[in-house]
Every structure is written in structure tokens, then in C-alpha cells.
Amino acid sequence: MADLEKKPSTSVGEPKGAPFVDGSSMSGSHNDVEKGTTVQLQRRLQSRHLQMIAIGGTIGTGLFIGSGGALATAGPAGALIAYAFVGSLVYSVMVAMGEMATFIPVSGAFTAYASRFVDQSLGFSMGWIYWFSWAITYALELTASGLIIQYWVPDINIGIFIAIFFVVITAANFLPVSIYGEVEFWFASIKVVTVIGFLIFGICINAGAGREGYIGFKYWNHPGAFSPHLTDASSILANNIPLAKFVGFWAVLIQAGFSYQGTELVGIAAGETANPRKNVPKAIKQxxxxxxxxxxxxxxxxxxxxxxxxxxxxxxxxDASSSPLVVAANLAGVSVLPDIINAVLFTVVLSAANSNVYSGSRILVGLANEGSAPQFLTKTSRWGVPYNAVAFTAAFGLLGFLNESSSGGVVFDWFVNISGVAGFISWTCIGIAHIAFMRACDAQGIPRSTLPYIAPLQPYFTYYGVGFNILIIITQGFEAFVPWDTSSFFTAYISLILFVVLYVGHKAWSRCKFVSRHDADLLSGRKEVEEMWVEEAKPTTWWGKVLNWLG
Structure with missing residues (x-):
């Protein structure tokens, strides 16, 4: 592994882009770097780390707080169907990414696959908007951490907590990636225990342990399984209750998508995972x-x-007062849960903030490797940490101080929308890259049966995911149309507009062509992993086998 750490950082092809202010170009130098490899980062994440990163990336405030709004908008059945449906879209993205990430586990996986198999402009625009969404979300999570602390000490200024947690989280990300994996392991464990505990609590309360007695499905009968949405804002919906209920279901798809965002962190972490051909599929399958x-x-x-x-x-x-877990506890007459849930939410937010800086910095490394960002971002410490990328990403956390200004809240709302829809855009691009990957494998005589991990139901499952993700992106701002609201329209679609501007701008500047399936790079970055695969497949001692079995 020591030999691997000495290899240079990466890039793609000859310089095609505009120079950055530091003198580097958008494409780097083909003579100085090996295309597509990721060996400047150290593979220190173990199986248990990757498992919990996959869990911790998804379970957050979207589930613990946002699910309450989903229930109010669509009703219990509408919210359940919406989350299950979006879950199927997420799974289609995960298996698609897993097939590519195990075959070529590179840092900044999304941008690398889009650039290699589809178009450099797609990788450029996708990578930058995805990075920006994580950088902005860091500021949002720092703000949320302050609000959660204010639940206990309401008189202290939120800016103090933003500053404290900014220093702590940023400093943690300059440590070796194994530290990040360990922190996420324990934070994610708290989330898992909380969810399992709530499920057990729900079974007991539903069976009659609370003050309301046996509940069953009485709330599905009254106020109803589905809730109409926008009946006050639109005469059409007010006169068509079934349509209003469907609109409520569709509105929750957006909320559900926001809740699921972060699952794709497995793909980002693949570039720093030991034995990715074994550990990445394990995380994907679960x-x-x-x-x-x-x-x-x-x-x-x-x-x-x-x-x-x-x-x-x-x-x-x-804070905890918004959580449906607390609302359920209060209805059941259990008064001790709010403080416990607020403490859990605090760990959830810190975990999310930690993941924001990690994933954003690794996406920057991937962009730089592909020639879409300055090459100084690939520089790493002796622990394999891309410190320039970490510092650049973390600096955006200071935008959290916008909440100290009354006028800054308007700008912050725009940042929230950019962050939210960027997830759907990234999922769509991952699916498109996977379709191109499958076509390239077919054209270059690589049977899918020989891949380390084979995504199920292909290519139809990926078509399914791409199609519905595009539909959700296009329709996610439908409330701006009933009635028409220009400000709401731009707020809802600013991220999509930014993505299109980035794509068209890069295409016009670089004049790069779409990648032919016969010329797509399916080789670079595989040799290193194949060598590790052979080495780790060799027989080991009995205690080594026990440790491998334990994960």
C-alpha cells in the first residue's frame, strides 16, 4: 500500500479547458498523471465503515423531522407509497453505481464515470453542482446544530454554536479518512438504535401501551389514508379531491427524495475503501x-x-418539537422522549455535517482528476487527506452566519433549493453514465457476467430510475404553477438552471465531443484494484479469516 500512496494524482486526456488563476488548466497534463487512477488517496475504510457510511448518509433530519411534513401533506398511505416508490428509484441508482464502482473504484466516482462514458461536460456540470450542494448543506447543518442546542439554552446566540462546530468538524476532516469512517460508524450506530427503538415503541403503543389504548389503523379511516393538497390554492383541485390527493402524493416524492439523499456516499467512499470489489457490493446489496x-x-x-x-x-x-417521533410520544403520554430525541438529532446533524465536508472534498478531487478543477486540489497530506479540497469545501460552512442577518435568510432559501434538487440531478446522471457503461462493455467485448458486481434487472431497472428522476426534476416545482408565482418558479428551478448553464458553458468552451462506446475508457484505474484483489484473495491465517468474517 505504501507504494500506491506515492503515485501521482490523476487527470483525463490533454488540456482542453480554460486555465485557472493558479496556472493549472481544466484538464491537467497527460504526461504527468495517469488517467483515471485514484491512488493519491489511501484505502483506509474497512467494511464496517462502508456499511455505516451507507446508512448514515441517508438517515438524517429528512427522516427524523421532514417525514412529519410528508404525513401532513399526503396522509399515511400517500406518504408510505411515496417513500417506497422513491426508495425503488434510489435502489436503481445504487445498483447502477455499484456495478461501475466495483469495476473501476475511483475518487469522485460520479464525475469520473460521467466524463469517461458519456461526456466531459456532463461530468463537469454534475460534479460542480453536486459539490456545491454539499458545501451549502454544510452551512445548513451547522445552523441546524445551533438551533438544536438552543432547544436547551434558548438565550445564547446561534452564531456561537455555528463557530464552535465549524472548527470541530473542519478539523476532524483533516485527520486520516479512517477517523472519518470511525466517527461515522458510531454516529450511524446511534441512528440505527434510534430507528429500531422507535419501531419497537410503535409496536407497543399501537398494541395499546399508550394512553389512547389500541390504535390499529384508525387514523387511516379518520382523517383518512390520503390527504388532499393545495385545495385552498386552486379551484381545480378544490373541486377534484382525487386529483388533490394525487398532488399530495406527488409533492411528497420531493420530500422523500431529499430524505434519501446521501445514499450515494458509498460510491464516493469507494476510492478510499480497502478491497472495494468485496466491500462495495456488500454495502450495495444491503x-x-x-x-x-x-x-x-x-x-x-x-x-x-x-x-x-x-x-x-x-x-x-x-429541534425535537418538530419530530414526528416526539409528536407520537406526546400523544402516547410519554414525556421523557423530547430531550432524548433532541440529543439524537444533535448527533444526526453533526454526522451529516461531517459527511458534507468529506463528500464535497472528494468530489473536488474527482473533478480535479478529470481536469474540471485546479490541480492543487489533488494535493494530499502524508495521511492521504486532500487538505486543499477539504479547506475549500469547509470554507462554505461560514455561510451559516448569513442566519445572523435578516436579509440573509432569503439567499439561504435559494441555497436550500439548490442543495435539494441537485441530488435528483446527480442520480439521473449516475443512471445515464451506467447506461453508457453497459453499452461500452458490450461494444468492447466485456461480458457483464465477468463484472465483480452485476446490477439486477438491467438495463430496464436503470431506465426506470432515469425516467422517473427526470420526471421528478421537471415537475418538482409544480406549486409555482398553481397559481403562477415567478419568484417560487425560480426558487424551485434555480439548481436545474445552474446545471444547464454549467453544461452549456463547458460545452461551448471546451468543444468536447460525446464519448463513443468503442472509445470509452474501461481500463484505467483497474490494475491497482486487481492487484489488491489477488493479494487479498490469498489464504490467510485462521485469525485473519475470523476478522474478515466479522467485517
């Missing part, structure tokens, strides 16, 4: 069961325990 257990069952029990017309579900705060 994604379906995580989605089923942690999201679908949680939404099911929230819909069983809380009536969808409960006014506390639409609370605008970010």
Missing part, C-alpha cells in the same frame, strides 16, 4: 433492506401513531 427497514417501516408507524391533521406536524422549527 441498501434495499436498509431502505425497507429504516424508511418504509418508520413512515408506516408514523402514519399509524399520528393523525395527519395534527398541527404539530407542520411546526417550522428544527
Amino acid at each position: 441498501t434495499f433492506w436498509r431502505i425497507l427497514l429504516f424508511f418504509v417501516l418508520t413512515i408506516l408507524f408514523i402514519g399509524i401513531l399520528i393523525p395527519s391533521d395534527n398541527p404539530n406536524l407542520l411546526n417550522d422549527t428544527t
Whole structure:
């Protein structure tokens, strides 16, 4: 492994882009770097780290807080169907990414695959908007951490907590990646225990342990399994309740998508994972069961325990008082949970902030490797940490101080929308890259049966994911149309507009062509992994076998 760490950073092809202010170009030098490899980062993440990164990347405030708004918008059945449906889209993305990430596990995987198999402009625009979404989300999570602390000490200025947690989280990301993996392992473990505990709590309360007695599915009958949406804003919907209920279901698809974002962190971490051909598929295969257990069952029990017309579900705060878990506990007469849930939310937010800086910095490394960002971002410490990329990403956390200004809140709302829809755009691009990858393998005589991990139901499953993700991106701002609101329209579609501007601008500047399936690079970056695969496949001692079995 020591030899691997000495290899240079990477890039793609000859320089085609504009020079950056530091003198580097958008494409780097083909003579100085090996195309597509990721050996400047050290493979220190173990199987258990990757498993928990996959879990921790998804379970967050979207599930613990945002699911309450989903229940109020669509009703228990509408929210359940919406989360299950979006879960299937996420799974299609995960297996598609898993097939590529195990074959060529590179840093900044999304941008690398899009650039290699489809178009450099697609990798450029996708990578930058995805990085920007994570950098902005870091500021959002720092703000949320302050709001959660204010639940206990409401008189202290939120800016103090933003500053403290900015220093702590940023400093942690300059440590070896194994430290990040260890932190995420324990943070994600807290999330898992919380969800499992809530499911057990839900079973007991539904069976009659709470003050309301046996509940069953009475809230599905009244106020109803589906809730109409926008009936007050549109006469068409007010006169067509079935359509209004469908609109409520469709509105929750957006919320569900925001909740699932982060699952793709497995693909980012593949470039720093030991034995990726073994550990990445293991994490991918378990994604379906995580989605089923942690999201679908949680939404099911929230819909069983809380009536969808409960006014506390639409609370605008970010602390425990907004969580449907707390609302359910209060209805059941259990008063001790709010402080516990608020403490859990605190760890959830810190975990998310930690992941924001990690994933954003690795995406920057991938962009630089592909020639779409300055080459100084690939420089690493002796621990293999890309310190320039970490510092550049973390600096955007200082935007959290915008919340100290009343006028800054408007700008912050735009940042939130950019962050949210960027996830759907990235999922779509991953699917498109996978379709191109499958075609390239076919054209170059690489049978899919020989791949380390084979995605199921292909190519139809990826077509399914790409199609519905595009549909959601296009329609996610539908509330701006009923009635028409210009400000809401631009707020909802600013990320899509930014993505198109980045793509068209890069295409016009670089004049790069679409990648032919016969010329797509399916070789660079594989040799290193194949050597590790052979080395780790050799017989080991009995205690080594035990450790491998334990993960």
C-alpha cells in the first residue's frame, strides 16, 4: 500500500479547458498523471465503515423531522407509497453505481464515470453542482446544530454554536479518512438504535401501551389514508379531491427524495475503501433492506401513531418539537422522549455535517482528476487527506452566519433549493453514465457476467430510475404553477438552471465531443484494484479469516 500512496494524482486526456488563476488548466497534463487512477488517496475504510457510511448518509433530519411534513401533506398511505416508490428509484441508482464502482473504484466516482462514458461536460456540470450542494448543506447543518442546542439554552446566540462546530468538524476532516469512517460508524450506530427503538415503541403503543389504548389503523379511516393538497390554492383541485390527493402524493416524492439523499456516499467512499470489489457490493446489496427497514417501516408507524391533521406536524422549527417521533410520544403520554430525541438529532446533524465536508472534498478531487478543477486540489497530506479540497469545501460552512442577518435568510432559501434538487440531478446522471457503461462493455467485448458486481434487472431497472428522476426534476416545482408565482418558479428551478448553464458553458468552451462506446475508457484505474484483489484473495491465517468474517 505504501507504494500506491506515492503515485501521482490523476487527470483525463490533454488540456482542453480554460486555465485557472493558479496556472493549472481544466484538464491537467497527460504526461504527468495517469488517467483515471485514484491512488493519491489511501484505502483506509474497512467494511464496517462502508456499511455505516451507507446508512448514515441517508438517515438524517429528512427522516427524523421532514417525514412529519410528508404525513401532513399526503396522509399515511400517500406518504408510505411515496417513500417506497422513491426508495425503488434510489435502489436503481445504487445498483447502477455499484456495478461501475466495483469495476473501476475511483475518487469522485460520479464525475469520473460521467466524463469517461458519456461526456466531459456532463461530468463537469454534475460534479460542480453536486459539490456545491454539499458545501451549502454544510452551512445548513451547522445552523441546524445551533438551533438544536438552543432547544436547551434558548438565550445564547446561534452564531456561537455555528463557530464552535465549524472548527470541530473542519478539523476532524483533516485527520486520516479512517477517523472519518470511525466517527461515522458510531454516529450511524446511534441512528440505527434510534430507528429500531422507535419501531419497537410503535409496536407497543399501537398494541395499546399508550394512553389512547389500541390504535390499529384508525387514523387511516379518520382523517383518512390520503390527504388532499393545495385545495385552498386552486379551484381545480378544490373541486377534484382525487386529483388533490394525487398532488399530495406527488409533492411528497420531493420530500422523500431529499430524505434519501446521501445514499450515494458509498460510491464516493469507494476510492478510499480497502478491497472495494468485496466491500462495495456488500454495502450495495444491503441498501434495499436498509431502505425497507429504516424508511418504509418508520413512515408506516408514523402514519399509524399520528393523525395527519395534527398541527404539530407542520411546526417550522428544527429541534425535537418538530419530530414526528416526539409528536407520537406526546400523544402516547410519554414525556421523557423530547430531550432524548433532541440529543439524537444533535448527533444526526453533526454526522451529516461531517459527511458534507468529506463528500464535497472528494468530489473536488474527482473533478480535479478529470481536469474540471485546479490541480492543487489533488494535493494530499502524508495521511492521504486532500487538505486543499477539504479547506475549500469547509470554507462554505461560514455561510451559516448569513442566519445572523435578516436579509440573509432569503439567499439561504435559494441555497436550500439548490442543495435539494441537485441530488435528483446527480442520480439521473449516475443512471445515464451506467447506461453508457453497459453499452461500452458490450461494444468492447466485456461480458457483464465477468463484472465483480452485476446490477439486477438491467438495463430496464436503470431506465426506470432515469425516467422517473427526470420526471421528478421537471415537475418538482409544480406549486409555482398553481397559481403562477415567478419568484417560487425560480426558487424551485434555480439548481436545474445552474446545471444547464454549467453544461452549456463547458460545452461551448471546451468543444468536447460525446464519448463513443468503442472509445470509452474501461481500463484505467483497474490494475491497482486487481492487484489488491489477488493479494487479498490469498489464504490467510485462521485469525485473519475470523476478522474478515466479522467485517
